[in-house]
Amino acid sequence: MGNAELSDDPYNVIITGVGGQGNVLASRVLGNMLARKGLFVTIGESFGGTQRGGSVSSHIRISRDSTWSPQVPKGAAHVLVGLEATEAIRTLVDYGNRKIKVICNTRPIHPVGVIAGEISYPSAQDIRKWMEELTEKTWFIDATDEAINLGSPVFGNIILIGALSGINVLPLDREDFEKVISETMSPEKVEINLRAYDLGASMVSGRKL
């Protein structure tokens, strides 16, 4: 079976965001990268009605030797990837703990109640302060802005996967990423996705955010 190192077994990752942000694609790419390392990966996903502007989460369980529940137990996430910051905060209520590490996109997606002017969306400063209080460490990444610079906001999720590889908590290799996306994407798309991945990795290791 897998000989890759895991700090905990099972190791629990949650990717959360809003319908349409590419949550499912991100979890499958991540899962397949880890599966290439010989690890057992279990992913629980919510989609269907939840896609229409609602919150979406993927629970990813990583283990050397077995399949685990597709739902992470309460309070037991090791890493949280927030494609949207307020969704990350929502997820911390159920699955957070003092040791959790979070990679968080900064670009808000306003709920329709905020758009309608009925409820307010928290300020960037408050989000930063609260996330830092509730987590061991949070990396804030302007993934959507960087993705738009690359040509489309759809690359935001790949930038965040790149960032996840950059914090060195999981055996994520660029080579595996390339192999996994090459199975479904054309060579031009592979190239731009690799750029997004590298960009994400550099954003957590290189510059201070």
Next chain:
Amino acid sequence: MSNFIEGKAGTRLLLMGNEAIARGALEAGVSVAAAYPGTPSSEILENLARASKHWNLYVEWSSNEKVAMEVAAAASFAGLRSMTSMKQCGVNVTADFLLHLSLSGTRGGMVMVPCDDPGAVASINEGESRQFARSVEIPCLEPGDFQEAKDMIKWAIELSEEIQNLVMVRSVTRLSHASGTVVLGEIPEMRPQAVFKCDGFVLDPKEGIMVPAPVGFKHDLQHKKLEKAVLRFEECPFNTYRGPEKPELLIVTSSICHLYSREAVHRLGAEDRVGLLRLGTTWPLPPKLVEKHLRRVDKILVVEEVLPLMEQDLKVLAMELAPQIGVKRFYGKRDGSLPMVGELNPDLVGQAIAKILGMEYKTAPQEYVDRARQLAFFGAPARELTFCPGCPHRASFWAIKNALELDNRHGFVCGDIGCYGLAVLPCGFQTLKTMHAMGSGTGLASGFGKLGRFGLDQPVLSTCGDSTFFHTGMPALVNAIHNQSNITMVILDNSGTAMTGFQPHPGLKVDAVGNETPSIDIPAVCRAMGARVEVCDPFDLEQTESTLLKLLEVKEGVKVLVLRQICAQSPEKKAKKEYEMRVNEAACLGQNCGCNRLCTRIFRCPALVWDQAKGTARVDEALCAGCGVCASICSLGAIERKEAV
């Protein structure tokens, strides 16, 4: 990631439960698969449709689940192996045929795969398919992980062929829509020959006629088939025990609940105190196997989702065995150890075990949870479901709402199943007042429309999607016309089964595999039935509204308004803007306008934002789909549209 369709035996892959089931069908040598889409089942047939390009396989999206089961049964009668899949509500649709099929029996191996949705993650009910296996008396299997989701299909097909009856393999959302590790098996080279033998002795199961009669004989035969299945279940590799020889507590579980149970025991560190009996064959229960494990222990916790069916069956067996094995104490849904409603998870099971054994089940510290909840109150504003930007339904319901208001006779709309069901919420202006099964909107409307003699004088409308029209909308419309019910049926035709991922339906020129096929014209069908039919583009609010208002004024008979506009998320339309939209800030009066922010407060398109700082509306270009509808709702003309280049 479709390498599982061609992947060689021994390959280890990360597969979605539904992909594993599809691969299982290929490994089982299934030749015909038919289904109607429904979350969380749709990917099974979608993947088989893809596979049919590589393997000798006939795959179709049928007009509804009952027809799908009939199509699959025909293949079985002709000696082929077949499969039909559906979401839990679809089992109800098959029920009449299912009851009779289970009596007539089958020939080639045939499996039905209902995918239940405990917790109603993507449903408006918590239907229980396993109940049907009991009521029509066919064997029921439940895969406990992704590998079993694949392997069980082959085992079930072989069982079906052996007992000559249909077998149920029940999945759930957290298996169908989850992914896990699967090792592929061999796909057999099949060159099956289809022949329907029906000229032999009438009672000959292989060459006679396929009918449920004589009922006494066939029902007795069906019971013999079940007895044979039970013998196989006693030795079935999908029933496993893990734990100490004499545990303090025995958990009996099935399906994805087995993973919750295993995790709960692991988190409690109670592996030496708790035994785990994982049953893959859950109806009928194999009595010898159950007896062997009940003898281990006095306390039994049954972990299953939706109805406590296995719990009840185990209790009956335990009572029958009591003189030999003693009285057992059962825990589960009936004593409140586990909730009767909603889906389970590792924590609910962990808390139940902890309570029985007098242990403590730990999650995150309470002070952390309390603080996180406090911060989330402001930090995580509620995210209500809404129609996508550019969704034709928002425009349709806007027109319906306005027409009903202008009509001013307290007219109401009976809703149906699809994305447009969201119109019970503010995003659809709370226009829908009833919502039940597929096609029920028009059936209910047909009934309401006959209540005039008892004084009901409100205009009665129904909405129905294009796929739903073919599924069960047509019989309801026929009923309304024939019985002279005074209703207006609004068909929201967005050119596909949008909610479940754009599967084609009979109104489209393409079939499940992507081949061209004759389409059935909805307005022509309605006209042929005798309805008065109008067709509008819902993006033209004014015309839609006035057409509907005119139809509402027609005193007699059935009126049909077809609102035709492609779904904004459909592959052919996505990311193609018809208009560039902007708000002319000089023209928008914001709070000072008499409209009270009609555009952002009521119309509520996610791409139309209330800019608090400027005090005007604003278009979010990243989200805007460019449908142009909002330009028609601003009385000042402050929302401007310009043809996109």
